Every structure is written in C-alpha cells, then in structure tokens.
Amino acid sequence: MSDETPICSAKGCRADAVWVLAWNNPKIHTPERRKTWLACEEHREHLSQFLGVRGMLKDTVPLADWEAPEG
Structure with missing residues (x-):
C-alpha cells in the first residue's frame, strides 16, 4: 500500500x-464505466444520497474490500 x-x-x-462509492453518469458514460468517490463514515450516507437521487450510484463497497487483491 502507498504511504x-x-x-x-x-x-x-x-x-x-x-468506503468506495462506485458510480457512473448514464448521460455521458457507457454502462460498464465506473467512477469512484471515497467516503469517510460521516459522509458516506450524504454522498450516497447525492448520487442515488440522480440515479448514478451503482455500488458501495468497504475500501478494504475494494483494494483487496483477488486470489
């Protein structure tokens, strides 16, 4: 992991x-494209709601799971 x-x-x-909030804007991104925002515990719900009401939130994943190598 980096410093x-x-x-x-x-x-x-x-x-x-x-937390990692994976999202895309269907007006400008292809369906498989995922952009990410990072969130602390305090802001996870606020950021999720912001993306959710716009129909852009695709997934919310703990950062540790997002970074975990496969295998």
Whole structure:
C-alpha cells in the first residue's frame, strides 16, 4: 500500500476514507464505466444520497474490500 492514506471526497473533508462509492453518469458514460468517490463514515450516507437521487450510484463497497487483491 502507498504511504498516502486515501481521504474522503466530500468537500473540505480530510478524514480517512473507508468506503468506495462506485458510480457512473448514464448521460455521458457507457454502462460498464465506473467512477469512484471515497467516503469517510460521516459522509458516506450524504454522498450516497447525492448520487442515488440522480440515479448514478451503482455500488458501495468497504475500501478494504475494494483494494483487496483477488486470489
């Protein structure tokens, strides 16, 4: 793992990220494309709702699981 700890994507937040929110904008992305935002515990629900009401949230996964190597 790198020396840099992933941080939350919420504006102004510098907390460690613990969630990955996978999303895409169907108006501009192909269906299989996934963009990601990172979220701390405090901002996970807010960021999920922001993407969800726009129909863009595809998955929410713990960061540890997202980074885990297969096999």
